[in-house]
Amino acid sequence: MMAFVAGSGLSRGPPGQRQGVGKKKYTTCMSTVTILDYGAGNVRSLENALRRLGHDFKWAQTPEDILAAEKLIFPGVGSFGAAMENLDKKNFSEPLAEYLQQDRPYLGICLGLHCLFDGSEESPEIDGLGIIDGTITKILPSPGLSVPHMGWNTLSPKRGSVLLNGVEYERFYFVHSFRLEESEHCLAETVHGSPFVSVVQRGNLFATQFHPEKSGEAGLRLIDNFISSSDLALPKSLPAAQDSVNRGLAKRIVACLDVRENDQGDLVVTKGDQYDVRETAGDREVRNLGKPVALAGRYFNEGADEVTFLNITSFRGEPLGDAPMLQILERSSEGVFVPLCIGGGIRDYEDSNGVSYTALEVAARYFRAGADKVSIGSDAVYAAEKFIENGKFEDSSIGAISFVYGAQAVVVSIDPKRVYVSSPEDTEHVTTLAQQKGPNGEEYCWYQCTVRGGREARDIDVVQLATSVESMGAGEILLNCMDADGTNAGYDLPLIKMVSSAVSIPVIASSGAGIPEHFVECFNETGVEAALAAGIFHRKEVSIKEVKDTVVTNGIPVRVTD
Known part of the structure; x- marks a missing residue:
């Protein structure tokens, strides 16, 4: 067993009484x-x-x-x-x-x-x-x-x-x-x-x-x-059925926490302006928008359907040496009873002592710390490039994790940026009409994938990457957009349509949300299963409840909480 299980194997609650969840009380027999x-x-x-x-x-x-x-x-x-x-x-x-x-x-x-x-x-x-x-x-x-x-x-x-x-x-x-x-x-x-x-x-x-x-x-x-219950098989009458309003699969509202060390070595939730996470003036400190565990708990209480942690600088270090990130997962899972996803650093690596770890071993430790899903970024791009070059799938972290934990446990996070072209014939990559014209009036663009947190561009487009990782065993795509991130001007709808129509796995739309109506627009025009936001929630510019109220008003099913 892992170290977090008490040596006695027994965990005891308050004698004679159940601990409440919110305002609910559980006061039934002990067993x-x-x-x-x-x-x-x-x-x-x-x-x-x-x-x-x-x-x-x-x-x-x-x-x-x-x-x-x-x-x-x-x-x-x-x-x-x-x-x-x-x-x-x-x-x-x-x-x-x-x-x-x-x-x-x-x-x-x-x-x-x-x-x-x-x-x-x-x-x-x-x-x-x-x-x-x-x-x-x-x-x-x-x-x-x-x-x-x-x-x-x-x-x-x-x-x-x-x-x-x-x-x-x-x-x-x-x-x-x-x-x-x-x-x-x-x-x-x-x-x-x-x-x-x-x-x-x-x-x-x-x-x-x-x-x-x-x-x-x-x-x-x-x-x-x-x-x-002392008699589980006891027959019970079935309460009257509810009406059919807001039934079926709900659209998910996901709260995302970009986590990294600040200059003092503390893990903080930050949010960048076009991927720049430092303040624009003064000593250029890393922008600090809160403590990860506290924010995750807040979002659970406010009705978030999932909470995602993205360790945006993990590619620099040693994932299993990142004890604070593991502790964040452990502590968050104690009070957050919706799915938790962790991204950043899920890869094969060798630590400073020469000990090698596989991506599967890294993922397993994250799962045991409280994660329900892991998000893979740069490693997915490298694996897709090898497939495109060789025409066959080699061993990949996606396939290894998917085989053991199921496709549903593997998310691929894609960080693309627009490359404008005057005509689709100007590139071999898949293009679309751009949401806004390019610097020289170009009406088309393709989306170039990046690695290392958006710091390095690769010669692979978003459709090539999305279809490749689906074939490798990924169960979901977290689709960012470097051009829309931090703008609060709305999601990049052409990008989202392009990817969601190319794959059969769920897609989470990310980057650009500024008002509740942007979520409605995204769901109605792209059909994606989920939409994610970060900064507007962190800064309390928009609440999760406001988003859900607006979505429901527009006839879109969501999970409604008290």
Whole structure:
């Protein structure tokens, strides 16, 4: 186990009373829940959720721990094949199957649902536990339907349940490329293109396709329902269905924190003016817009759907030697129950002592510190260049991380800049009509990708990079624009349309937002799944609530919080 797990394996909340989440109180019976540790990704999020609720928990580190559990949670983060192989290596498969066949209380999360079935198209050569008949199938992309299914979606319960008590029609966070299409044990379904099973119940066995530990207040309530109920299989009446307004997959509003050291060596949140993060006058200190952990907590409380940390100078140092950044993730995940993404420094490297680390090892440490996704920048450009040159994919950090943790855990951050041309024939790169004319009246441009935080341009365009990284196994693109960044004049819509139409994975639009209407314009004109902002949120020029209120007023579905 990692060092952050207490030596006793037990974490205790206040005796006799659950700790509140916001103004909510959890005051039900005490019981100890066991978490299955099979080497998954971000299990810290579940650990922190249980601490927040005040529940005792311990880790199943041996086969005997599984059979001794009162209630068992399987935290699914990763790929089906890797998960099943890890279960076998730890000799967990047989005791887990025995536990489940005895109809003892079980909550499977994402992969914890998939592993219950006969197998998955994600790893067709590997068997599942076979507790329930059925096969997990791949979600096929289609026009207007991105894969992975990523974001906040709603449930359509088929019957009442103790597990869903009080949260039947709330939004939960989904992030997956494979799904169960139907089952006689379906408790609730969700629609992404077509309906699929989002909650399974068979007696005391429950499993969710979504991640309750990253689903805010609703997810915490669901976890508490599972642990606190003395009779999980007790039938319940289903509350009346809500109307269809604001149902389905929501658009995401993402808060981004650009983090770097200031001149005193402290990690601060900063924001540049056209990528210049220093003050324009005086001693040119690094612009300090706040402390990362405090800002992340603020954005969670204000309703951000995700929080992204971008370590904008990490390419200079040693990622696993960056203890403060790891501590930021650890501390933020204690109180932020929406997805956390970390970008910067995810690469193979050798430290000052001559010790080599792979990008997979770096990512694994970030996941264990509390990240749900990692964002790869420069390394993705170099890998795409090799592919274009050689015509084949060599080993890449994208593929390695995706294989173990799933495509949904890998984001590629792209930093392009406009190169103006008078005519599309003037370049071999993919062009578009520019959002604004060039310095000599040019009406067209192509977008040149950069590395090292935008400091170095490369001879590869944004479409070449986006399509290459999708083929390598990336599950999402964070699309910046160096020309729009810091302008507050709106997103670069031609760029966003160009990329989103070239790939089938979700795209997060970034750079240029200044007012809430810019988010509406972006969603309506490009169809992207998410839009990100930084400086306007940091400086409180625009609030997340203002953005969401404006988006809802314009008929666009978003997750609404109190």
